[in-house]
């Protein structure tokens with residue numbers, strides 16, 4: 136007798152090939168049968184008539200490690216059909232922590248994020264053990280963040296690492312890899328990750344490359360310097376042997392939109408050279424960052440106290456204003472395209488900097504400096520900076536996968552407050568609803584390949600990512616006619632429609648659209 140039988144559905148098996156009519160039988164955590172299983176008996180049956188049955192989706196860019204210790208059910212991710220999340224992205228991970236620098240690193244990690252029980256772990260392995268002890272709803276593939284590694288070894292020093300510091304960082308990476316990390320991640324626009332030059336990145340990534348590991352990178356520039364930044368990531372892969380994943384690919388800022396196809400061409404060239412270089416994206420036209428990231432890089436140095444001093448100093452404010460208009464991150468956006476997100480000031484939420492500054496009768500720059508001070512830097516922004524035409528081309532690109540760039544949150548409960556980027560709830564359904572059904576940018580089969588079989592191939596899985604007899608039973612039942620993201624920029628806390636069932640390792644986690652509270656996830 137089967138444990139679970141999904142009958143009457145169309146199977147989109149994750150390989151990219153055309154859908155076919157089949158039932159799917161599950162015993163324990165394995166798919167035991169795919170075919171027309173008439174007369175099969177099962178303890179539980181799902182009628183998937185009018186639906187497609189796909190492998191579980193793989194979120195190639197997840198910050199769920201920043202929420203799983205307090206919300207192991209990861210509702211906003213599960214409801215999208217995500218059964219595996221690659222976590223530990225953008226250089227920042229909750230571990231490793233070392234005694235000498237622990238307080239500083241925890242302070243950095245806590246700013247603008249959910250408070251985690253940092254006293255429960257120190258090494259990367261002990262963090263993974265904590266996740267295992269808690270039990271989580273989805274499978275987790277962990278990376279170790281090089282910003283966390285760097286600050287564990289040398290706090291927030293902006294100096295290049297010396298030989299001894301490089302050796303200690305390499306030892307941290309080796310230890311994390313041996314404890315279960317599949318590779319390293321970088322966030323090269325944020326201090327202290329941005330302090331690492333290319334040579335240092337190559338050196339510190341080497342232990343990952345030697346172990347057949349990965350280099351996931353939030354690259355050094357996504358606007359003016361997109362092409363240089365893509366080249367740097369490829370260079371790190373070529374030098375270290377690490378497989379490269381370029382995170383949340385985008386060309387930010389109208390004047391940089393023409394660069395997107397050139398960045399993709401660099402990826403094509405690297406692949407033609409035989410390097411394993413791929414990318415992921417979320418399908419939205421807006422990105423989201425901490426407001427403090429709009430300051431010139433020099434003004435973000437030295438930690439919170441130093442930043443606050445600059446924000447209060449008239450001379451520094453003048454210099455920041457001048458620099459922000461001529462160089463750096465913020466040239467790419469316009470103030471009327473920047474929405475505020477902060478729990479501390481609900482009246483700011485969903486309004487633009489231009490509106491709020493106007494109402495306060497201040498210049499936008501002064502308003503931003505004052506608001507950062509007022510909210511102790513604890514404020515995020517959503518900024519519209521991408522091109523719809525690019526988004527379509529990027530999604531079609533053969534090296535492109537999907538990543539939410541979100542954490543696991545939930546409607547109701549402590550993580551439901553505040554404006555968040557709607558990608559946290561809607562990334563995968565938006566691809567399937569808007570870009571597959573409404574716009575026909577990619578076929579359903581191709582989209583599912585980018586969400587399942589392709590990441591599985593990249594991550595070198597042997598028994599996940601496809602619907603095949605003997606494979607692990609990570610499965611999603613999707614209604615292709617109704618699947619849709621319902622989270623908006625103004626009201627992000629909405630689960631998507633059209634994804635009634637999500638099964639992880641044979642266990643139903645979403646059943647008839649509701650979370651079962653089951654936590655069958657594993658560290659992969």
Ligand SMILES: [Zn+2]
Pocket residue numbers: 224225322353382383
């Ligand atoms: Zn990032």
